[in-house]
Amino acid sequence: MPIFCSANFESANETSYHDLRYIRLNNTPNHEALHGKLSAITGAEAALVAASGMAAISTTLLTVLKSGDHLLAQDSLYGGTHSLLTEDFKDFGISVTFVDLHDPQSWSKALRPETNGFYVETMTNPTVKVGRLDLVPEFCSQHGLTSMIDNTFASPVNFRPIDHGFDLSLHSATKYLNGHSDIVAGAIAGSREWIEKITHRLNHLGGTLDPHACFLLQRGLKTLSLRVERQNANALCLARYLRDHDSIEKVNYPGLEDHRDYAIANRLFSGFGGVLSFETVGGSEAADTVLKALCLPVNAPSLGGVETLVTKPSCSSHSGVPPEERRRIGVTDSLIRVAVGIEDSEELVADFAQALSKL
Ligand SMILES: *Cc1c(COP(=O)(O)O)cnc(C)c1O
Numbered sequence: 001m002p003i004f005c006s007a008n009f010e011s012a013n014e015t016s017y018h019d020l021r022y023i024r025l026n027n028t029p030n031h032e033a034l035h036g037k038l039s040a041i042t043g044a045e046a047a048l049v050a051a052s053g054m055a056a057i058s059t060t061l062l063t064v065l066k067s068g069d070h071l072l073a074q075d076s077l078y079g080g081t082h083s084l085l086t087e088d089f090k091d092f093g094i095s096v097t098f099v100d101l102h103d104p105q106s107w108s109k110a111l112r113p114e115t116n117g118f119y120v121e122t123m124t125n126p127t128v129k130v131g132r133l134d135l136v137p138e139f140c141s142q143h144g145l146t147s148m149i150d151n152t153f154a155s156p157v158n159f160r161p162i163d164h165g166f167d168l169s170l171h172s173a174t175k176y177l178n179g180h181s182d183i184v185a186g187a188i189a190g191s192r193e194w195i196e197k198i199t200h201r202l203n204h205l206g207g208t209l210d211p212h213a214c215f216l217l218q219r220g221l222k223t224l225s226l227r228v229e230r231q232n233a234n235a236l237c238l239a240r241y242l243r244d245h246d247s248i249e250k251v252n253y254p255g256l257e258d259h260r261d262y263a264i265a266n267r268l269f270s271g272f273g274g275v276l277s278f279e280t281v282g283g284s285e286a287a288d289t290v291l292k293a294l295c296l297p298v299n300a301p302s303l304g305g306v307e308t309l310v311t312k313p314s315c316s317s318h319s320g321v322p323p324e325e326r327r328r329i330g331v332t333d334s335l336i337r338v339a340v341g342i343e344d345s346e347e348l349v350a351d352f353a354q355a356l357s358k359l
Contacts, residue, residue, distance in 0.1 A: 053172025101131020
């Protein structure tokens with residue numbers, strides 16, 4: 001697909017403003033090619049790209065919800081989404097109740113007459129928990145709610161929410177969909193009717209993906225299944241190695257049979273994803289020693305690229321969360337998150353082995 005840099009296109013007697021071709025209206029040839037590809041791989045009627053994951057999430061929520069509405073949302077959401085719901089939505093007159101996705105009985109108790117949507121994530125960051133996703137679509141249709149899921153961590157290779165009855169599936173395409181850590185982008189998939197409404201709102205809010213980024217994302221998608229299959233295999237291999245290591249206190253990965261969410265992850269997913277986290281013995285300093293000694297992984301936030309990245313969530317994504325709350329949700333000072341890449345699994349394990357031998 002060539003890159004169509006044109007901001008505007010010669011008019012061809014279009015009858016509606018939204019049919020004129022213009023980059024902000026998300027309808028250049030680059031957008032259309034990408035929308036078709038994304039609807040195919042997500043199994044949805046239609047799809048839409050946006051300027052970032054947060055543009056996809058905010059525009060979707062602001063299409064589904066209006067002033068006076070109430071939203072049910074899973075607790076422990078991605079930080080940006082959590083801040084949007086708790087800080088910005090107050091100003092828009094939209095209220096939110098956070099619920100435990102492992103406790104379906106609590107969901108009905110949180111319902112109000114003005115509840116209009118339920119927002120969840122496939123896996124939580126950084127402890128990779130998987131709640132009762134299987135019960136969300138049915139619960140939503142019983143109570144007239146729109147179901148939305150941030151499927152970034154799984155990617156459509158491992159989980160396809162639309163097939164399971166979710167109304168809207170959202171992605172930070174910055175991560176696995178693009179896979180090369182060189183753009184920021186977002187994606188939304190769902191019914192033609194929903195995507196049309198969200199497109200109109202995105203046209204007005206202006207969070208459009210640039211044609212050059214569309215091109216890069218389409219290039220990234222060509223290798224999505226190869227990359228994610230390799231990342232699934234690498235993460236499982238590394239998780240098993242770490243579980244059996246004497247210097248490791250705990251490993252969080254839903255592909256380990258002793259993980260509390262293994263049964264549901266195994267039932268719903270075709271792979272367990274590329275993100276895992278673990279706690280070293282010896283606390284925060286020991287974790288720093290390991291991070292310093294690692295040669296292959298890069299110490300950086302984000303995930304989904306071809307290189308393995310490591311972070312200490314207590315000092316990065318969760319540094320704003322009070323220490324007591326951090327411990328409650330399993331983000332201890334010694335927790336290291338690994339977002340595995342596509343390196344050779346033996347080299348990856350060997351590197352963790354030499355780093356852990358420094359303890
Ligand atoms: C990164 C991320 C986002 C935000 O995406 P951006 O592309 O950075 O705007 C949202 N949800 C999850 C789960 C993420 O990992």
